[in-house]
Amino acid sequence: MDDSKAIFLKDATVNAADGDQRAFINKALGGYYTNRDLQKARYRDWERARDAASMAKWSAVNDLANVLEKFVSNFERNGGVVHWARDAEEARVIILKIAEDVKAKAIVKSKCMTTEEIHLNDALEKAGYGVVESDLGEFIQQLRGEAPYHFVFPCMHVKREAISELFTKHLGTAPTDSPEELTMIARRHLRQLYIDADIGITGANFLVAETGQISITENEGNARLTAALPRIHIALSGIEKVVNHLDDLSVLLPMLATAGAGQPMTCYNTLYSGPRKKGECDGPEEFHLVLMDNARTRILADPEQRDSLHCIRCGACLNVCPIFKNIGGLAYGTTYQGPIGSVITPHLRGLKQWNHLSAASSLCGACTDACPVRIDLHHHLLRNRRNASKESPTLFDLAFHHGFTFVIKRPWLFALGGRIFRATLPLLQKLPLPYMGAWMKTRDLPKAPAQSFRDQWKNQNV
Amino acid sequence: MSDARSDIFARIREALKVKAPKPHLKGDGAPGKTSTVAKPWLPDGGETAEDSLTILAEQLAKLKAVLIRVPDHASAAKAVAELSVSKNWKKVAYHGHDLLRPVAAALTCENWEADASFDKQRLEGCDAGITTCESIVAQLGSILVSSTSSGGRALSILPHVHVVIAETSQVVPDLGAALALVKARHGTDMPSMLSFITGPSRTGDIERILVLGAHGPKELFLILVG
Numbered sequence: 166m167d168d169s170k171a172i173f174l175k176d177a178t179v180n181a182a183d184g185d186q187r188a189f190i191n192k193a194l195g196g197y198y199t200n201r202d203l204q205k206a207r208y209r210d211w212e213r214a215r216d217a218a219s220m221a222k223w224s225a226v227n228d229l230a231n232v233l234e235k236f237v238s239n240f241e242r243n244g245g246v247v248h249w250a251r252d253a254e255e256a257r258v259i260i261l262k263i264a265e266d267v268k269a270k271a272i273v274k275s276k277c278m279t280t281e282e283i284h285l286n287d288a289l290e291k292a293g294y295g296v297v298e299s300d301l302g303e304f305i306q307q308l309r310g311e312a313p314y315h316f317v318f319p320c321m322h323v324k325r326e327a328i329s330e331l332f333t334k335h336l337g338t339a340p341t342d343s344p345e346e347l348t349m350i351a352r353r354h355l356r357q358l359y360i361d362a363d364i365g366i367t368g369a370n371f372l373v374a375e376t377g378q379i380s381i382t383e384n385e386g387n388a389r390l391t392a393a394l395p396r397i398h399i400a401l402s403g404i405e406k407v408v409n410h411l412d413d414l415s416v417l418l419p420m421l422a423t424a425g426a427g428q429p430m431t432c433y434n435t436l437y438s439g440p441r442k443k444g445e446c447d448g449p450e451e452f453h454l455v456l457m458d459n460a461r462t463r464i465l466a467d468p469e470q471r472d473s474l475h476c477i478r479c480g481a482c483l484n485v486c487p488i489f490k491n492i493g494g495l496a497y498g499t500t501y502q503g504p505i506g507s508v509i510t511p512h513l514r515g516l517k518q519w520n521h522l523s524a525a526s527s528l529c530g531a532c533t534d535a536c537p538v539r540i541d542l543h544h545h546l547l548r549n550r551r552n553a554s555k556e557s558p559t560l561f562d563l564a565f566h567h568g569f570t571f572v573i574k575r576p577w578l579f580a581l582g583g584r585i586f587r588a589t590l591p592l593l594q595k596l597p598l599p600y601m602g603a604w605m606k607t608r609d610l611p612k613a614p615a616q617s618f619r620d621q622w623k624n625q626n627v
Numbered sequence: 628m629s630d631a632r633s634d635i636f637a638r639i640r641e642a643l644k645v646k647a648p649k650p651h652l653k654g655d656g657a658p659g660k661t662s663t664v665a666k667p668w669l670p671d672g673g674e675t676a677e678d679s680l681t682i683l684a685e686q687l688a689k690l691k692a693v694l695i696r697v698p699d700h701a702s703a704a705k706a707v708a709e710l711s712v713s714k715n716w717k718k719v720a721y722h723g724h725d726l727l728r729p730v731a732a733a734l735t736c737e738n739w740e741a742d743a744s745f746d747k748q749r750l751e752g753c754d755a756g757i758t759t760c761e762s763i764v765a766q767l768g769s770i771l772v773s774s775t776s777s778g779g780r781a782l783s784i785l786p787h788v789h790v791v792i793a794e795t796s797q798v799v800p801d802l803g804a805a806l807a808l809v810k811a812r813h814g815t816d817m818p819s820m821l822s823f824i825t826g827p828s829r830t831g832d833i834e835r836i837l838v839l840g841a842h843g844p845k846e847l848f849l850i851l852v853g
């Protein structure tokens with residue numbers, strides 16, 4: 166068994182049995198369900214809004230070369246600098262080079278999953294730069310030395326007592342059990358850091374081809390500060406974030422907020438077209454945008470799953486996923502958790518090592534229903550399973566496939582097999598079955614019917 | 628070594644040689660090129676100006692932003708002066724704009740034009756920032772500020788309180804209309820930052836419990852003239 170799978174199975178089993186933690190997560194998500202439904206009800210037709218959102222992304226992704234080219238030429242006209250990275254390593258090198266060129270002393274970051282994807286903090290720290298995460302959830306996770314639990318709600322699994330302890334330990338503040346007080350501690354601590362930092366690093370939610378602007382969505386105002394006060398602004402984005410028109414945002418921004426967090430609109434949705442312009446009093450002197458592929462073109466090359474590039478990272482599919490809610494975000498061991506993570510991680514990191522995530526699903530389809538851009542998530546999980554067994558079938562796959570084909574082609578053998586199976590079913594209950602151990606531990610086999618289906622059919626139709 | 632840019636474009640072109648099917652839609656297609664295309668399936672922003680103002684008031688209340696309606700600019704200045712006293716503001720920075728100078732003149736506390744002499748440390752130490760805005764979106768309760776209409780990037784985000792002074796004629800029904808207005812007004816010469824502000828800064832990162840004033844302003848006042 167591959168390492169990633171073994172670790173996943175172990176963590177998932179432990180977490181699924183942790184009733185307290187599961188209840189905590191369910192309670193935390195309770196408010197989200199209520200608010201999401203209230204906000205969705207304000208849409209005069211949510212399904213048609215989903216159509217528009219999915220078409221906005223579809224038309225950009227399926228014409229990616231042209232739309233990206235248009236974006237870049239408009240972006241450069243506004244005075245920003247574009248850098249291209251084929252993979253994570255190239256992106257890290259580019260960002261490190263900028264930090265070196267400007268002799269950075271302090272770096273402040275706002276939440277950006279793409280930087281998690283390339284493990285940017287590790288690279289910057291190794292090179293001797295101090296980096297501080299400014300999003301409250303990311304700040305807490307950084308102090309904990311832990312990856313985000315959920316790519317929109319990074320520390321939703323951490324109880325307030327633990328956060329209070331963490332702050333006491335690292336910031337020397339007095340213990341408190343008030344979320345408000347805890348938030349204010351972080352607020353006070355970070356304010357001077359924005360002012361002192363020479364580089365601000367952000368992500369991008371959308372790249373608008375028509376105007377050459379990047380759009381950043383956030384609630385706290387930390388990205389606004391990160392892109393306002395430091396002398397240099399660096400944004401890292403995947404190439405798939407591009408949309409054609411500014412007006413596409415009139416659909417995508419509200420839907421992102423409603424689907425993902427149950428809000429009418431996220432608190433700050435900001436468009437940046439470049440560095441400080443002549444006549445403006447503040448803002449960065451330089452604006453660097455790193456556009457990264459890192460396996461996105463591999464997903465693009467798979468027309469069946471190309472739509473997974475439509476993802477706007479709202480997090481709705483995680484919030485409704487029974488697997489996510491039972492095993493928790495950390496068990497995935499991926500940058501992107503939940504259904505979308507299970508779909509794309511095999512493309513990013515290898516199908517053989519990460520296919521087990523696609524197997525860990527009840528295929529209930531809650532994710533597909535929740536997705537504001539209509540990504541066919543649960544069918545993609547099936548497609549990953551199919552592709553994996555095609556690409557590197559296990560012995561069990563082979564034996565089962567050939568055995569089944571052999572039997573099904575011989576009706577008499579099939580009938581005989583059925584008869585034997587029905588007769589021995591009560592016995593099987595008592596035997597330790599190979600491959601079935603985990604399943605059988607908590608389940609009983611059903612009673613065998615007296616007659617096979619084929620016999621019942623025949624008798625009824627006489 | 629061929630450069631990364633051409634490599635990435637080559638990969639994209641290669642990948643797109645195989646077409647993907649269109650998504651299964653239930654209604655009509657994507658939003659159009661022009662923002663005047665109505666989107667009768669999004670949240671309502673109001674048919675008439677009066678409807679829009681009603682929706683705006685509801686949205687702002689839900690967002691815990693404070694709407695103060697006044698008949699004229701003199702009353703706006705008075706309202707801000709009263710706020711500064713009741714909230715005990717000691718230092719206030721404002722955007723250098725003809726409509727805001729009289730507002731600042733009516734203040735009794737220390738105040739200065741933030742964009743005239745930008746100083747981030749001084750701005751950090753102030754209680755409130757006063758700005759104008761580009762437009763206001765009734766549908767969502769969003770206020771659109773920009774680096775040109777709002778005294779740069781920091782004034783509307785760094786002080787603990789943000790006060791926006793606007794006229795009722797700046798209220799537009801929905802986000803599409805606000806974006807269309809941005810294009811009409813700025814064309815290819817956009818302000819380097821445009822930000823839709825929807826309520827005071829907030830976070831739910833601790834146990835998903837809502838806390839206002841995460842990093843940006845804890846309080847947001849919209850003073851609407853007319």
Ligand code: SF4
Nearest residue numbers: 476477479480482536
């Ligand atoms: S796959 Fe859909 S639901 Fe999941 S995060 Fe992406 S956009 Fe949201």
